[in-house]
Structures are given as C-alpha cells and as structure tokens.
Amino acid sequence: MEAARGIADLGYKAILVEKRDRFGGTPDEAQYAALTPDLRNAEEAINEMIAAITDNPNVDIMNNTTITACEGEVGNFKVTANQNGKQVTIEAGAVIVATGFTHFDPGRETQKYGYYEHDDVITLVDAEKMLKAGNFVRPSNGEKPKRICFIQCVGSRDRQIGNEYCSKVCCGMSSKQAIEVRQHIPDCKVFIFYIDMRMYGYWENEIYWPAQEKHKVNYIKGMATEIIKKGDQLIVKGEDTTLRRPMEVPMDMVILAVGMEPSEGTKEMAKIFGLKQNKYNFIETTGGPLNTVATEVKGIFAAGACTGPADLEDTVSQAGSAAMKAIGAVRSVAVPA
Amino acid sequence: MEAARGIADLGYKAILVEKRDRFGGTPDEAQYAALTPDLRNAEEAINEMIAAITDNPNVDIMNNTTITACEGEVGNFKVTANQNGKQVTIEAGAVIVATGFTHFDPGRETQKYGYYEHDDVITLVDAEKMLKAGNFVRPSNGEKPKRICFIQCVGSRDRQIGNEYCSKVCCGMSSKQAIEVRQHIPDCKVFIFYIDMRMYGYWENEIYWPAQEKHKVNYIKGMATEIIKKGDQLIVKGEDTTLRRPMEVPMDMVILAVGMEPSEGTKEMAKIFGLKQNKYNFIETTGGPLNTVATEVKGIFAAGACTGPADLEDTVSQAGSAAMKAIGAVRSVAVPA
Numbered sequence: 309m310e311a312a313r314g315i316a317d318l319g320y321k322a323i324l325v326e327k328r329d330r331f332g333g334t335p336d337e338a339q340y341a342a343l344t345p346d347l348r349n350a351e352e353a354i355n356e357m358i359a360a361i362t363d364n365p366n367v368d369i370m371n372n373t374t375i376t377a378c379e380g381e382v383g384n385f386k387v388t389a390n391q392n393g394k395q396v397t398i399e400a401g402a403v404i405v406a407t408g409f410t411h412f413d414p415g416r417e418t419q420k421y422g423y424y425e426h427d428d429v430i431t432l433v434d435a436e437k438m439l440k441a442g443n444f445v446r447p448s449n450g451e452k453p454k455r456i457c458f459i460q461c462v463g464s465r466d467r468q469i470g471n472e473y474c475s476k477v478c479c480g481m482s483s484k485q486a487i488e489v490r491q492h493i494p495d496c497k498v499f500i501f502y503i504d505m506r507m508y509g510y511w512e513n514e515i516y517w518p519a520q521e522k523h524k525v526n527y528i529k530g531m532a533t534e535i536i537k538k539g540d541q542l543i544v545k546g547e548d549t550t551l552r553r554p555m556e557v558p559m560d561m562v563i564l565a566v567g568m569e570p571s572e573g574t575k576e577m578a579k580i581f582g583l584k585q586n587k588y589n590f591i592e593t594t595g596g597p598l599n600t601v602a603t604e605v606k607g608i609f610a611a612g613a614c615t616g617p618a619d620l621e622d623t624v625s626q627a628g629s630a631a632m633k634a635i636g637a638v639r640s641v642a643v644p645a
Numbered sequence: 646m647e648a649a650r651g652i653a654d655l656g657y658k659a660i661l662v663e664k665r666d667r668f669g670g671t672p673d674e675a676q677y678a679a680l681t682p683d684l685r686n687a688e689e690a691i692n693e694m695i696a697a698i699t700d701n702p703n704v705d706i707m708n709n710t711t712i713t714a715c716e717g718e719v720g721n722f723k724v725t726a727n728q729n730g731k732q733v734t735i736e737a738g739a740v741i742v743a744t745g746f747t748h749f750d751p752g753r754e755t756q757k758y759g760y761y762e763h764d765d766v767i768t769l770v771d772a773e774k775m776l777k778a779g780n781f782v783r784p785s786n787g788e789k790p791k792r793i794c795f796i797q798c799v800g801s802r803d804r805q806i807g808n809e810y811c812s813k814v815c816c817g818m819s820s821k822q823a824i825e826v827r828q829h830i831p832d833c834k835v836f837i838f839y840i841d842m843r844m845y846g847y848w849e850n851e852i853y854w855p856a857q858e859k860h861k862v863n864y865i866k867g868m869a870t871e872i873i874k875k876g877d878q879l880i881v882k883g884e885d886t887t888l889r890r891p892m893e894v895p896m897d898m899v900i901l902a903v904g905m906e907p908s909e910g911t912k913e914m915a916k917i918f919g920l921k922q923n924k925y926n927f928i929e930t931t932g933g934p935l936n937t938v939a940t941e942v943k944g945i946f947a948a949g950a951c952t953g954p955a956d957l958e959d960t961v962s963q964a965g966s967a968a969m970k971a972i973g974a975v976r977s978v979a980v981p982a
Contacts (some may be wrong), residue, residue, distance in 0.1 A: 310935075314966075314969045314970070314973065317969070317970075317972075317973035317976065317977070318655065318969065318972055318973060318976065319976060343933070343934055343935075344934070345934065346933045346934060348933055353935060357935070465849055472849060472850035472854055473846060473847050473849050473850045474844060474845050474846055474848070474849035475846075476845045476846045504841035504842045504843065504844075505841045506841065506843050506844075506845045507811060507841075507843075508811050508813045508843045508845055508954070509810060509811055509812075509813045509953055509954045509955070510810050510953055510954070511811070512802055512809060512810050512811035513809035513810045517809055529866075549887060550886060550887065550889065551889070552887065552888070552889060596680070596683045596685055597680055597681070597682065597683060597956070597957035597958045597961070598647075598680075598690055598694070598957060598961050599961065600958050600961060600962045601962075601965070616846060616847055617845070617846045617847070618846075619934070620934035620935060621934045621937050621959070622958070622959070622962065624934070624935050624936065624937060624966065625937045625938075625959065625962035625963045625965070625966045626962045626965075626966075627966070628938070628962070628963075628965050628966025628967070628968075628969045628970065629651075629961065629962045629963075629964070629965025629966055629969075630965070631965075631969050632651045632654070632655065632965045632966075632968050632969045633651070633654075633965065635654075635655055636651065636654035636655060639654065639655065639656060640654070
C-alpha cells in the first residue's frame, strides 16, 4: 500500500494485486491490536493506509486476485493473474513483491512448548487477538491470569528448527504486549524469558526501559525447555542463565514469541517471478546493505518481510525505496539516454 | 547520495550540498574498512555511490558548502548557503536532511575506560582505521596483540551519560571487527563483553554464528567497569553476569564500542530548518513507524542516522523513501488536482 501510494503520488500508475478480499496483510488477518513501538491502534493505521489508495485515480485495486505467471522483462512484464476465477493479464513496467511473512507454527517441528496440548499456552498472535478484543483471559477457564510469561525466540535463532536468523520484532512485540497486559490487569505478574533482548535503537528507551521501570515487567535471561501442566497451572521448566540454576516456575498462561517465516505467497511469487530464495525461502535481495530491494531480476523489487525479518519501519522505508527504484527502472528503458 | 541518485533517476533535479570537500560522510571521514554485515570494502562501495551522482545531468554537486538559513515553504524553499566563503541561494521544492551521526567520545563524560589515559584503549573507529591500513597493532608498542576485547554499549543504553537508546550497529560492527582481527592475527584471542548481543535479523546468522563457530570469538555477558594498566598490559575489571562473579582479565588492547550521537551538522540543520529534535538532539520524525522520514515541516524530510541510530540498510531504505516523498511533496503543490 505504501509503495502504491508513493507511485501514485509521483504520477505513475500502480496496480495493487491482493489475494485476499481486503488489505492489511498479516497485521489485519491476525487482528493486531496495536503497532510496535508506538502502540498506535493497528486497525486505524491500516484503514488510513487503505484510504490513501482507495478512489486514487492512479491506483487500480485488484482484490481476490492471485498471480499465476509472468513473462517479459523490465519495462514490459506481462503478468497473468486469476481474479475471482477469471484469467486476466496485467501489463507492468516493473513489479514490487510485498508478500510478507507468516508466523512460525510452534507445533510444527517440535512439541516442546505444548502449544497444541495446553489451552493456556498461546502465541503472540493469539495474545494480540485477545488484547484487541479487550478480553485478555486464560483460554482454559476465562479468568484473568495472575502470572504470565513470554518465551522468546520460538522458531528463531534455532538450528534444530532450521531458522538460525533472529526474527527481529518479537522482543519488541512481547514487551509491548507485556505493557498492555500490565495496563489491563494491574495485579498480573508478567515475566519475559529471553536470550538477548533485541530492543535496538529507540525501542530501548521507548519500550524496554518503560516496560521495566514504569510497568514492572520482569525480564529474566533464561531458556525454557519444557512446559507441563500441574493442576490448573502450567510449569515452565528451564534454566535461569543469570542465576545459573534450573528454574521451575508456575504460570497461568504462557505466550510463545513466535518468529517470522516466509509466507506461502512469498514462496509462490519467488517461483513465478524467478527470484532467488535464501536457505530460509525468503526472497534474496542482491544489493547487500546498500540496496535493500533489488532482486536478481531487473525490474522486479521486493520490499518488507518477504525478504526476511522486518519491522514496520523497515517495511515502509523499503516500500518507498522500491517505489522509487521501480519507477526509475521503467524510466531507464522508456526514456533513452 | 542514494536519495540524490534516486531523484535524478526519476527525472527530477537534485542539488547535493556537502560541507566537506568530498562525499562519504562519517564512513569516509572515519576511514571505515569494511561494511557491516557483508564485509564489502567500504571505499569501493562509497566510490560506486559517488560515481552514480558524478557527471549526472540531474545532480548538481555543491562541495565545501554549509547551509546557513532557510525560508519559504514546500514547493518553494529558498536556502541560503556559504560555498567556499561566498553566499549563494539555492531554490528547492523540498529538502532532505541527511547529516548523519558522530561517534560518542568515550572521554567526554566519564573517564572510566581510560580512553585518553591508556594508549591501548581504542574505539571501534580507531580499530577500523587500523584494519583498513592492514596493520592491526598495539598503539603502545606496535606489536600484534595476543588478547583483545571489545566493550559494548559505550555511550549507549547509559542513563548516566544521558543516552538511554541503543545505538543499533555497534554489536554488529564489533563482531565484524572481531572476525577481521581473527582473520589477520589467527593466534589473537578475541573477547566481546556485552549486555545483550543485538544481532537482529540476518546479522544473527550472517555474523554472530560464524563469529562464534568459525572464527572462535568469545562472547561474554558481562559489564566492564574499570580499565587499569598493570605492567605493559591492561586489566579489565567488571562482572561476568553469567558466572555471577567479579572478573579481572588481562588484555593487550581494549576496543570501546562507541555509540551514535547526532552530528554537529544534524543539530545545526534542525535549528536552521525548524525541525523538532528529540531529547538526544536527533531530528524527530513525526509519522511513527509508518513514516520514517517525515518531519514536522511539510516538504522537509530526514533520512538516516540524523534521525537516530541507523544501520546501512535503514539509511539507504530511508533515502529511497525520502526521495519518493520529496518528489511527491513538490508535485502535490505544483500540479493542482
């Protein structure tokens, strides 16, 4: 949406292809309550972005549309799509892929956290939905929790799973949710078990310090290895790395900070557009740190979490950069020097 | 440079004002050896960026030029500058401020690390210069070191100094240098003392894992509190947070991972263009995570480390976004709807 609006603002035509019947991607689908780091209402923010492209004479919106094939080259791509069951052809001088991520499924490879066994073991996504609904309760009994913990790096920094990368946003998102829980349920104790708190840049002073000092969130450097049920509580077993001793702590709810993986759409688009994927199946950008959106195919760009873990700042900045470069690419073949 | 090239590629005119006689900013001035995270030769990368704007018919280059005043509004700014002692007026529809950062001076507020006392206590910047020269030695005696350590968060995450923010890049840069030292001097033991290793996203698998596994860099969660001299060695005193005991370790060299602060130019431009600064004196962007380059003044944008700690990826993405939005702003007043 950001790239389409930018392209439209520059007087060029943007065709926005979306497989769902509405915009907003994963934050909409997963019903995010508030943005990280500024806790702005997510729905309001998404609606503002949608408003900027709706009834915009330079933006053609194609919902319920799936890309099925692409041929041609920069300046002259012919993209085949399926719109509501009907085959259509889209002509475009350049393509920006922005197919995002999916959340790691904590039950996929290993059941060590008991996500599908214990009702009160949930993910960041489940928690976000409850926070959005203003009803943060234990799924097992509908009561407000008195002790909850977040477990970081679920599906990230994990060789066993195959995801060695850090998912970048989960430390910030957990801390944001921890603050929200403390605000909604002041007598609930909130713990975060982490390896490193990756509160880079301003997230440090904007979220991490207030979470600790103002909102009394307890950060514990430790690894959780197992979650079992005991009576109506959960027992988190693991190691407190700082105290260097095993820990066994009772919790009413456990929130798994699940990381990012490439979405199905990202993997499909990589194949259709002939883009190189890295070992994690994200789309590989080819310009190193000095070009965050170029792919191996001239005229095709990638922005946001389809290229790897990305926060909102990364995503909108890359969208702007991709918009600029996409128009530049079209101009470079349309206007001979 | 990235924004200017992007604007030129879109067929608009960019005027690039630089106070120094050459481009490249802090990475050039501080003689960076290699980029983080890909270890690409920094000089080569900068020269490639310079080449893209040199002899570009859409880019006017003004070196040795300092902005002194600005009046007007979006679509019609009149910027006064001093070029080689001569006053000139620049007309511009929009302005992008990209005045970057300066490295924290580890002797400024506190002398706890003895930067100005001990020859063998250096900063990341000093180390980078030596790596670029291919001559990484102890300043005190010109010999190759056998034991060195990096101390993270010097001037960052530090309330006493007044910099609560995390500087975002120092963990990556230290790890990159640690790898380079291990490559140049295979029998040198390398330690990194850290609070949290902020190797977010792909920095985790691209630098952090190889640093530990392939290059045998030793990461120790610990706080250094004092550095003293003993014979011809340095003694780093502090606390090993994992082992939970005081540490006193001998080192041949200590490298202080100094953080980012706003450059003088950033503070001056904020005043001249009437831009709000945050409590750390970086330029405040006003769009939250969904707009990384807008400032309080319509038509004036900020990109890169002048807005706060930023890595190369952030900076070039923001430059692209700023280029797009700057042209959009000019068009919005020039072309009535």
